[in-house]
Amino acid sequence: MMAEIVGLFNKPINVRVVTGCVLSLALVATPAVVARAEYKPPEDQKTPDKETRTNSGTTRGCDGGDIPLTVLASQNYVGRTTSTHPTFAWFVPDSKSLKLKFTIYSRGSDGNFTEVHSMSLQSSPGIMTLSPFPEGEPGLLVGKDYFWQVVILCDPSYPSSAVVDRVQIEVVEMPPDLQDKLDNAVDSAEKADLYAEAGFWYNALDEALKLAEESKLGEVASALLEDLAKWEKPKPSQELTQEERESIEKRMGYLINIANVAR
Incomplete structure (x- = not known):
């Protein structure tokens, strides 16, 4: 029996067969790695109007926690959407339900802001989302901020107790090449990557x-929120006060903390 075993190892080996076996074992033993596209803002993204900035970090929510009320979008730049009926999201740090008001404004040709849509809600802790415009009804307009x-x-007895966060959003046309890729996407994970x-x-x-x-x-x-925090950093050329730069740095930290606590 021993001679047969030695003889087997002395015989020429079919390299293609062995290689195939090794590859098969490697595929079984190695877990699949799911690729994820990093969020990269467009190179020509705009900076927001001064009027839309809030000073992140001046209040810590009604409960006085470490993370304030935070909308989940860039405040230092103007985030983009191709949807006229977008979904908005924000983080609520407070454990109890409180009165909440969501409002969208547009800027007119005279420079004044006009209320486009407003809703009163009750807050809930963690991530809140809202799609304020029902499908089939008018929404936002392409080409407008x-x-x-x-x-x-x-x-409610003290209006000055209100905490607020706001950002600017831009609605743009859907690029045809992106639409082609989305049409072939198999699930929301792939669509999120493409967007x-x-x-x-x-x-x-x-x-x-x-x-x-x-x-x-x-x-x-x-993971997207962590990407956003990285890209939120101001460019050296931006005309910002020291207080505004410090506020943005705080916001970057809040976004990373939210990504961890709300994961």
Whole structure:
């Protein structure tokens, strides 16, 4: 028997067969790695109007926690969407339900802001999402900028107790080549990747949140938020006060913390 075993190892070996076996074993033993496209904002993205900035970090929510009320979008740049009926998302740090008001404004040709849509809600802790425009009804207009804000009234008896966060959003045309790729996408994870790679923050986050549990971000949206925090850093050429730069740096930290606690 020993001679037969030695003889077997002395015989020429079919390299192609062995290689195939090794590859098969490697495929079985190695877990699949799912590629994820990093969110990369467009190179020509705009900076927001001064009026739309809020000073992140001046309030810490009604409960006084470490993370304030935070809308999940860029505040230092203007985030883009291809949807006239976008989904908006924000993080509520407070454990109790409070009165909340969501509002969208547009800027007229005279420079004044006009309310486009407003809704009163009750807050809930964690991630909140809202699609304020029902399909089939008019929504936002392509080619226009808007800003949207969330206000939570900590104490109805004291309006000054309200906490607020707001950002600017731009609605643009869907690029035909991106639409072709989306038509062939198999699920929300792939669509989130395509939108993120193309620089459409709101579309990417919307698709990512479809994969998450209620009031949570999930893995894909958490990763997107970490990407956003990195790209939120001001450019040296931006005309910002020291206070504004410090506020943006705080916001970058809040976004990373939210990505961790709401994952």
